Amino acid sequence: MMPMSGELSLVLTFGTMVCLAILLFFLFRQPGSADPWKINRSAIKLGKRLGEGSFGEVYQGLYNNTPVAVKTLIPGTMDPRDFLKEAQIMKTMQHPNLIQLLAVCTEQPIYIITELMKNGSLLDYLKVRVGRLRLYDQIEMAAQVASGMDYLEMKNYIHRDLAARNVLVGENNVYKVADFGLARVLQATPMLSSQSKLYYIPVGKAIFPLRWTAPEAIANERFTIKCDVWSFGILLYEIMTYGKIPYPDLNNSQVKRMVPNGYRMPCPVDPYCSKDVYKIMLDCWKENKHDRPTFRSLKITLRNVRV
Structure with missing residues (x-):
């Protein structure tokens, strides 16, 4: 027995919504977008070099118009996938005497973006x-x-x-x-x-x-x-x-x-x-x-x- 016109309309509407949801998921599921902490290098503007860190160089930079510190890591010192796993934990650590991680860029060389401490090490x-x-x-x-x-x-x-x-x-x-x-x-x-x-x-x-x-x-x-x-x-x-x-x-x-x-x-x-x-x-x-x-x-x- 064919569904009534109202029922048919409801079925079509529901099916359309499901298809639309699937379409939107794949449209907006860009690589890297799953992690809001992972940013493109273009989002960071490097400024003056602050010094040489243990495994790379440290720069002052701008991120979202905010002064930040940018640590660049020498390629090969860590696997970006391993660091991202660790960064997930680091992001949850918030204390007045711990540096706050703000974002990461996993293109080589890796950028680690943190709050800026003006008096250095x-x-x-x-x-x-x-x-x-x-x-x-x-x-x-x-x-x-x-x-x-x-x-x-x-x-x-x-x-x-x-x-x-x-x-x-x-x-x-x-x-x-x-x-x-x-x-x-x-x-x-x-x-x-x-x-x-x-x-x-x-x-x-x-x-x-x-x-x-x-x-x-x-x-x-x-x-x-x-x-x-x-x-x-x-x-x-x-x-x-x-x-x-x-x-x-x-x-x-x-x-x-x-x-x-x-x-x-x-x-x-x-x-x-x-x-x-x-x-x-x-x-x-x-x-x-x-x-x-x-x-x-x-x-x-x-x-x-x-x-």
């Missing part, structure tokens, strides 16, 4: 302020970093490359941890920049910041949040010495041999470092990772240091 910031900072200022830097890392620890997330070069300085004495998540997807490559060769060595299929990495991570090529705690102790040494390279009297081979056997850097004397701060370093460098403090306790301890 903590490492450079320290080097030009030798003798001009009070102990209170240095403790505040460390406490803010510990606060950002406490958030990552709460989220069960590991940085893997915590160091003064990966902390950025904004206006009004704001310090933010940067580059969290990148170390997870970096690949060993002979194409390291000249600056990177000062800090990183190939180990197996990965690249490690030897002087900042816990001995068990080097031995097992596996990271835990307690490895980040070890690195925080090294970062605290950098802060107290105004950016001096860790283990200044040892070469890489000596560091690899001596640190797993119990060697620890002595308390900095020139410039002066308080015994309370040095004790925090030693707590971070305990051989048994389970004896190292949490970032929550580090944050509290730093706030209570006598200055």
